[in-house]
Amino acid sequence: MSELWRLGAAELARMIAAKEASAREVTEAHLDRIAVLDDRVHAFITVTPELARATAGEVDARVARGERLHPLAGAPVAIKDILCTDGIRTTAASRILADYVPPYDCTVVERLRVAGLPIVGKANLDEFAMGSSTENSAFGPSLNPWDLTRVAGGSSGGSVAAVAAGMAPLGIGTDTGGSIRQPASLCGVVGVKPTYGRVSRYGIIAFASSLDQVGPIARSTEDAALLLGVFAGHDPMDATSIDDPVPDYRAALGEGIEGLRVGVIADWMGGDGLQPGVKARVREAIDALAAAGARVGEVSLPVFEYALSAYYLIAPAECSSNLARYDGVRQGHRAANATDVVDLNTRTRTEGFGDEVKRRIMLGTYALSVGYYDAYYGKAQQVRTLVIREFERAYADFDVLVGPTSPTTAFAVGEKTGDPLAMYLSDVYTIPTNLAGAAGISVPCGLSDDGLPVGLQVLGPPLSEPLLFRVAAAYERARGPAPDPPLWSAP
Amino acid sequence: MAIDKDQVRHVAKLARLAFTDDELDRFTSQLSRILEHADQVSALATEDVPPTAHAIPMTNVFRPDEVKPSLPQGKALGIGPEVEDGRFRVPRILEEA
Numbered sequence: 001m002s003e004l005w006r007l008g009a010a011e012l013a014r015m016i017a018a019k020e021a022s023a024r025e026v027t028e029a030h031l032d033r034i035a036v037l038d039d040r041v042h043a044f045i046t047v048t049p050e051l052a053r054a055t056a057g058e059v060d061a062r063v064a065r066g067e068r069l070h071p072l073a074g075a076p077v078a079i080k081d082i083l084c085t086d087g088i089r090t091t092a093a094s095r096i097l098a099d100y101v102p103p104y105d106c107t108v109v110e111r112l113r114v115a116g117l118p119i120v121g122k123a124n125l126d127e128f129a130m131g132s133s134t135e136n137s138a139f140g141p142s143l144n145p146w147d148l149t150r151v152a153g154g155s156s157g158g159s160v161a162a163v164a165a166g167m168a169p170l171g172i173g174t175d176t177g178g179s180i181r182q183p184a185s186l187c188g189v190v191g192v193k194p195t196y197g198r199v200s201r202y203g204i205i206a207f208a209s210s211l212d213q214v215g216p217i218a219r220s221t222e223d224a225a226l227l228l229g230v231f232a233g234h235d236p237m238d239a240t241s242i243d244d245p246v247p248d249y250r251a252a253l254g255e256g257i258e259g260l261r262v263g264v265i266a267d268w269m270g271g272d273g274l275q276p277g278v279k280a281r282v283r284e285a286i287d288a289l290a291a292a293g294a295r296v297g298e299v300s301l302p303v304f305e306y307a308l309s310a311y312y313l314i315a316p317a318e319c320s321s322n323l324a325r326y327d328g329v330r331q332g333h334r335a336a337n338a339t340d341v342v343d344l345n346t347r348t349r350t351e352g353f354g355d356e357v358k359r360r361i362m363l364g365t366y367a368l369s370v371g372y373y374d375a376y377y378g379k380a381q382q383v384r385t386l387v388i389r390e391f392e393r394a395y396a397d398f399d400v401l402v403g404p405t406s407p408t409t410a411f412a413v414g415e416k417t418g419d420p421l422a423m424y425l426s427d428v429y430t431i432p433t434n435l436a437g438a439a440g441i442s443v444p445c446g447l448s449d450d451g452l453p454v455g456l457q458v459l460g461p462p463l464s465e466p467l468l469f470r471v472a473a474a475y476e477r478a479r480g481p482a483p484d485p486p487l488w489s490a491p
Numbered sequence: 492m493a494i495d496k497d498q499v500r501h502v503a504k505l506a507r508l509a510f511t512d513d514e515l516d517r518f519t520s521q522l523s524r525i526l527e528h529a530d531q532v533s534a535l536a537t538e539d540v541p542p543t544a545h546a547i548p549m550t551n552v553f554r555p556d557e558v559k560p561s562l563p564q565g566k567a568l569g570i571g572p573e574v575e576d577g578r579f580r581v582p583r584i585l586e587e588a
Contacts, residue, residue: 103566197547210545239552240545309531320506327507329579334572340582345507358508362522365506366494367529379532381542386535388543421524437546462547 004029006488009075009169009223016063016074023059023074027052027118030076034120034167037487042142043152043162044121045081045091052076052118059116071250072226073116077170078162081122082129083214084203085109092205093137094127096326096333096352106203107238108172108214111231120168124158127354128323129174129207131155132182132426135417136356143413144187145485146452150410153183153426156217160187163217165487170227171217176208177311178406178430180215181442185405185455188444188482190224190472191217193430195462196437197242199228200235208318209240211311211434219482221443221472225249228465244463252466253473258293260471262286263398266298267305268429275408277448282404285445285456288478289402289471299398303390306383307432312424313367313380314435319357320364326352359420387435395461400471404429405442405455429457438462443472444482453482493523 004012004026015021031049038044059074079085082092084102086109091097105113112119126136134142134157142157144150145165152161156173160183163171173180175193184191192215199214206212216227226249234243264286269279290296328334328348335347353361367376394401406426416423433440439462442455456475460468476482494502496519503510510518564577573580 100570103562103569195547197549236554240547240549242547242549303535306532306535309529312525313529313532328572329581331570332572338582341584342507344582346509349507350509353508359518359521359525361506361508362499362502362518363525363529366498366502366522366526369502369505375533376529378542379537380529381544382537382540383532383535384543384546385540386537388546420521421528424525424528435543435546 002029002032005033005166007169008220009072009218010226012075012169013069013072016059017069019063023056023063023118024053026074027056027076027120030120030168037165037167040143040148041145041161041165042140043078043123043158043165043167045093045124045139045158046089047121048088048119051088052120055113055116055118062116070115070230072170072230075117075170076120076168077112077117077172078121078123078159078168079109079119079172080125080156080159080174082125082174082205083109083172084205085122088122090122090205092128093125093139094352094354094357095138096348098138098333100332102203104203107200107235108231109203115230117170117230121162123162123171126155126157127357128205128319129155129176129179130319130356130360132178132423133416134158135413136354138354141413144410145487146188147410150412150452151186153186153410155179157183159217160184160189160191163189163219164485169219170223172214173217174204174212174214175434176211177315177434178427180217181430181440181455181457182406182427184217184442186410186453188453188485189217189219190221190444191215191442192224192228192465193433193440194228194232194465195242195439197240198232198463198465200238200241202235202237206322208315209322210318211315221469221476222250222253225253225469247466249466249469252470255470256293257289257471257474260294260400261398262289262294262296263299263394263401264296265401265403266300267302268403273407273425273428274404275448277450278404278408278454281446281448281454282456285475285479286402289475292474292478297398299394299401301390301394303386304432307387307435308424308428310380310383310387311431311435312363313376314384316360316364317367317377318364320361320368323357323361356420384435387432391432391436391438391461399460400464400467401459403457405457406430409448409450409452409454433459439465439468441468441472443475445479447483494519494526
């Protein structure tokens with residue numbers, strides 16, 4: 001079996017452009033790897049070999065014609081099954097959309113095709129991206145390539161597990177409250193939550209529209225930076241997309257961090273819920289940033305303690321309104337034997353949604369209902385303003401903020417499914433960034449005492465992605481190569 | 492602020508969801524715990540703090556009003572669970588007079 005799956009995306013694309021390998025060979029190597037491993041990892045809901053081969057064939061034809069290609073052309077990508085694909089079923093890991101075949105591509109997928117990135121499959125997720133472990137998927141959980149008895153994290157756990165296991169060098173997820181960064185941390189890969197509006201949401205099945213954002217997943221910062229460059233940028237189909245030019249995200253990677261002001265979020269590093277092994281690795285990573293020339297200080301951001309509470313009012317409120325469209329009339333599942341329209345709506349939704357989605361619809365409906373709106377939703381939106389102000393205060397003194405991505409390493413399958421609140425707490429460090437519409441990245445920073453990966457989170461203000469990539473790349477150089485999961489050696 | 496079983500039943504009706512009695516009990520206790528945690532927001536003083544609905548300031552996004560090709564009717568209706576004569580079919584809404 002070909003070993004091409006071991007290589008990074010930029011390296012594969014370079015080889016394809018130099019005719020050292022064909023895009024078709026690269027795609028086949030990853031499809032083979034999926035065929036061998038995915039029974040055990042369950043990263044994918046739908047594998048898409050025909051789609052991948054078609055794109056790879058086009059890339060090879062363009063190479064043969066001597067065309068200039070995108071620096072990732074031919075590098076396979078696993079996309080979260082919440083990105084609509086024309087003619088290919090898109091489930092959002094829900095029974096209600098189990099047979100939904102969209103009539104159009106989302107903008108992100110369109111841009112992947114233009115750049116020549118073969119899509120190898122639609123990756124697993126928590127139903128409608130609601131969860132932190134992929135255990136809420138109607139198709140069963142994705143498992144962690146480091147330890148198949150543990151969760152991959154979520155909600156973009158399938159995309160992340162695919163990248164960590166070598167089934168694709170690149171992945172695409174969505175991050176509404178940490179759904180890219182948390183699984184990236186748990187599986188030991190790089191995950192980026194771009195600024196709200198940096199990437200078009202057109203054709204992304206909606207969860208919480210003021211928070212949802214698409215972002216890249218890769219095994220190196222360079223690959224993640226290049227991938228964001230493929231699909232970032234204004235889109236007339238999404239009125240909330242930012243109309244600013246997209247910088248060359250790779251340009252600043254080598255610049256270093258001499259003199260950069262790095263603020264350590266003291267409330268997180270001193271907090272109770274932080275696993276000691278996570279704390280130790282993050283502390284070492286911060287020391288490495290200081291050794292690379294950063295001016296490291298501490299900052300306290302007490303308002304962040306309330307961010308999780310505000311999020312679990314705002315996100316469910318938006319979810320309850322977004323998911324009202326699944327009524328059994330225009331798309332997806334329709335219940336049989338309904339007596340009238342209300343009965344049709346109720347039976348369809350009761351049969352189609354899983355428990356966590358129902359919980360959030362219920363929470364949101366309650367938080368928006370007469371008599372509770374001001375106390376819950378209104379108040380949470382005010383707290384959102386305070387979170388933004390807290391970030392602004394910190395960025396007066398620091399260029400970036402750092403801390404852990406998640407309080408623990410990957411937990412066991414089933415460990416938190418009975419306690420929704422415990423599950424929510426695994427996103428406690430990622431949520432403030434979503435509320436502020438800002439940017440964040442998680443970079444692997446070693447293994448905890450339990451042998452599982454830990455992520456360093458670097459946060460910056462809106463549109464600070466170039467700076468975040470620069471810090472992450474500088475850290476990677478200081479760290480050296482990250483360890484590979486055990487699945488890397490056992491086929 | 493805890494939520495009781497009757498309130499859960501009422502919210503379920505608003506959300507067009509049906510629960511068995513056991514599910515109602517489970518949801519009542521889970522939602523109560525989550526709402527107790529969410530209630531922490533009430534501890535923060537927010538007088539005179541404006542609410543944020545959209546984190547990135549953006550007002551009045553305009554574009555030219557141009558006619559462009561859209562999805563053909565057949566393709567758009569193709570995702571419907573039941574379709575008839577170019578329309579989505581639903582159960583009877585009004586009683587016969």
